[in-house]
Amino acid sequence: MISLVVPTRNRAHTLRIVAPSYFAQADVDEIVFVSDAGDDDTEAVLRAVARAHPAVRMQFLRNARRLGASQSRNIGVQACSNDFVLFCDDDEFLEAGYARTCLAKLLALGAGAVSGRRVYMEVGETTADALRRFGTGLRNAVPFRPVLCEYVNGARFLGDRQQPITNAIILTRRSLLLQYPFDAAYARGNGYREESDYQMNLFVHGHAIWVTNDCHSLHLPLSQVRTGGQRTQTWRRLVWSVHYTRYFYGKYYAAYAARLGLRTPRWLALAAFTGFSVYRELLRPPLHALAMALLRRRARLAAAATR
Incomplete structure (x- = not known):
């Protein structure tokens, strides 16, 4: 079975929308939410969602002071009881079957980590609309830029692809997370590269990172996300x-x-x-x-x- 770890801070307004998709994931029987010293009603919102899914064990942990998303992930991993861990952000839906599909790919490919494709929703779109618009990508582009070490999220490609890093919504092994924990140095500013750091640590130690078109996460439109690194000033x-x-x-x-x-x-x-x-x-x-x-x-x- 799979444990799902979600770091969060004052995102009750987004979790109210997306959290039901976490509890509905096949093969996920444990979800660990780690609040980074948040002070809104996130816990109450999540416990209300959890009551509708009694087969899924929920843990709600709260940091006494702000530690950042990376260290919050490490804390969540320590609390997990399963051998496989899936991460999700607190402003994204998981398509039905996301966890199960990633696990099947991880095992079949002998991978260190696997993600699906990430779709950025537009205002007024349903998840079905967004998936239909995205297809296998939005533009003809190279999916990975080696010098920039940048994954091009909207690049078109078919099937499964191996590359040094993918997006943040990865499934991996708990044993690897304990061996190569997230780096807490990314705690300030927008935390850029905080998820890529773990993936790159795996890559340089010989593990394979894969992304598949067979499942998707769907990011809420920015108009529905009031706080976080995406809302900081451009400079x-x-x-x-x-x-x-x-x-x-x-x-x-x-x-x-x-x-x-x-x-x-x-x-x-x-x-x-x-x-x-x-x-x-x-x-x-x-x-x-x-x-x-x-x-x-x-x-x-x-x-x-x-x-």
Whole structure:
């Protein structure tokens, strides 16, 4: 059986929506929520959901002071009683069968960790709408960028894919989590790379990381997520992303590059990531908005021409 671990802080408003999908997961008989010194009504919300699923044992743990999501995950792992552990964020649905599918892939592939695809929902979408729109991806792109060490979430690909890191909603073995715990250094700012750190630790020690199209997690629209790293100011996200990537590269880049046969030196890889981060945070949003406005205008003109 599988234990599900969910770190959280003052997200009763999102857990009220997504937590029922955790309790409905086949092969999950234990869920450990770790509140990082939260002070809202998260526990009451979760206990109300749990009462409708008596076959699933729920633990609610609360840190006396803020420790960050990474250390909260470690605390949750210590409390688990199963050999397999699935992580989920507190603002994401799990598609039915997510845990069971990941476990089957983990065992069949001899993997260290497995995730499904992550779908970012749009305002007003149902989960079925979002899955239909996403399909096997949203754009033709390379699914993994080695120099940037970035997984391209929306890239199109079929079947199962092996790569150094995937998204945060992974299933792995408790024994590996005890051997390679999450790094608590990612406790400030937006915690960028905190989930990737564990996966990269596995990768540089010879374990395989896989992502499959056979199951999905579905992230709530940002309009429904009031707090967290995604809601921080743009310049803060930029600074912390570069800061944590510098730390991350310092730990792993030499072994990572050696395993991939990557010749780019670390300083150049960090410079490339910094440039990419500036583009992603400062330039891409207005360019995307402009492109969408032009597409809408073209559609209006085409509709007018057919009248």
